[in-house]
Amino acid sequence: MAVVFKKTEALTxxxxxxxxxxxxxxxxxxxxxxxxxxxxxxxTVGVAPVGCAVFAYRYFNVDxxxxxxxxxxxxxTGAKRVLGPDSLVFTYQGDGDLASIGTAEIVxxxxxxxxxxxxxxxxxxxxxxxxxxxxxTLLGQKTTTSxxxxxxxxxxxxxxxxxxxxxxxGSAYIERTAVNSTAxxxxxxxxxxxxxxxxxxxxxxxxVEVLSTCPTNWGKSPVESMDWLEEAMLPYYPxxxxxxx
Amino acid sequence: xxxxxxxxxxCKGCGLCVRACPKKIMQLSKTKLxxxxxxxxxxxxxxxxxxxxxxxxxxxxxxIQVER
Numbered sequence: 001m002a003v004v005f006k007k008t009e010a011l012t013x014x015x016x017x018x019x020x021x022x023x024x025x026x027x028x029x030x031x032x033x034x035x036x037x038x039x040x041x042x043x044t045v046g047v048a049p050v051g052c053a054v055f056a057y058r059y060f061n062v063d064x065x066x067x068x069x070x071x072x073x074x075x076x077t078g079a080k081r082v083l084g085p086d087s088l089v090f091t092y093q094g095d096g097d098l099a100s101i102g103t104a105e106i107v108x109x110x111x112x113x114x115x116x117x118x119x120x121x122x123x124x125x126x127x128x129x130x131x132x133x134x135x136x137t138l139l140g141q142k143t144t145t146s147x148x149x150x151x152x153x154x155x156x157x158x159x160x161x162x163x164x165x166x167x168x169x170g171s172a173y174i175e176r177t178a179v180n181s182t183a184x185x186x187x188x189x190x191x192x193x194x195x196x197x198x199x200x201x202x203x204x205x206x207x208v209e210v211l212s213t214c215p216t217n218w219g220k221s222p223v224e225s226m227d228w229l230e231e232a233m234l235p236y237y238p239x240x241x242x243x244x245x
Numbered sequence: 246x247x248x249x250x251x252x253x254x255x256c257k258g259c260g261l262c263v264r265a266c267p268k269k270i271m272q273l274s275k276t277k278l279x280x281x282x283x284x285x286x287x288x289x290x291x292x293x294x295x296x297x298x299x300x301x302x303x304x305x306x307x308x309i310q311v312e313r
Contacts, residue, residue: 001248001312005298016306020283021259025305182265182299215259222259 010036014058021222023179023212024052024121027092028059030189031119034196035062035088044088045079047072049102051094052127067091070102073109076116085202090117095136096126099161103135106165110205113170117195118207120161123214124233131217135159138232143217158236162209166242172204173197174243178211180229184239194244203245211237247296249288252308258283262300262309268293271300 010032018024035044041062048056050069057064067075072091080089098106098120109116125143126132133143133150136158140149150158166174173195177188188210195206211233213225220228256279263271263286270293273284286309288294301309 001246004247004296004311004313005301006310007307011307015255018305020257020305021261022305025307026303029305029307179303182297182302185302222261223264226261226264 008033008036010041010061012059012061016059017055018052019216021213021215021225022052023123023210026179026185027119027121027188027210027212028056030185030192031090031092032060034189034192037193038088038196038200040088043083043086044090045076045083047076047079047089047091049091049093049097050128051097053092053094053121054128056092070097070100071105072097072102073105073114073116073118077109077112077114080114080116085115088117088196088199090119090196092119093121094127095120095122095124095134096129099135099159106161107168110165110168110171110207113172113204115199115202115204116206117199118205119192120207120209121212122161122209122237123212124158125214125217127214127217131214136161138236141232160237162207162242165205165207168205170205171207171243172245173206173241174209175241176209176211176237176239178229178234178239179213180211180226180234187239198245209237211239246313247291247294248312249291249294249300250310250312251286251288253277253285254279255306255308256283256285257281257306258285259305260286261303261305262286265299265303267297267299268295270294
């Protein structure tokens, strides 16, 4: 029998600590598959965030460096500049990490046109710390720090990072995708291929924003979470390519 | 003939494969529990499987292998 699908070599056999139905596992697999298919497993350095993906080094079968909260792009900048253009350096960051405490880092990394790739997981909430409101939390969305729903007057509107970073001259490839369906999961993988390709071809900064789920902190089942992603997140965070140089 | 192999011990019973299956032939086991206490996914009609691997691609824990 021919194998249609099997686990990639670029993932370890360690059981992931993520909650049932968490989108992180899907995106981990996609990133690992792309690394393996590009034959860059030995030349890759990943930079893990603070957040639920803090243990990414256990799951990726490539070298991973941990960074302080939000500082993954700065660490990746150093790794890429030392290792040179033949390396593949990526960061894997959540929305609390990238869009809140790390906003200056990500904007300046894009501004400098650092030849790194960023995998940005947007699930509209802080996961690891217990479901607090994130900059990406939708208006009206209930979290532990917005128990009556996010109020625009008080907290502003959710930040759209892909649109913001696409306006920066140094960015070469910016796309927003989602993990809500098989088709969108396949599109996410293609986006990661393009982002890594932009880095390998020395075009500049690349980022893939992946709309994902947090069933535990959203207070929904994994399946309900995918439906909520479609109903609530997709209208506010339109999918598509925002920059391609 | 398609063959879906599920690593039941590592399945967290999230049900995303059940949602993704276009043939609607997956379910969370009503009789089995793994050592973590989850009801693992299973294929109800293996002969109806078209080996599209939609279940495997949506599985966050990469516990499904598909052969044809």
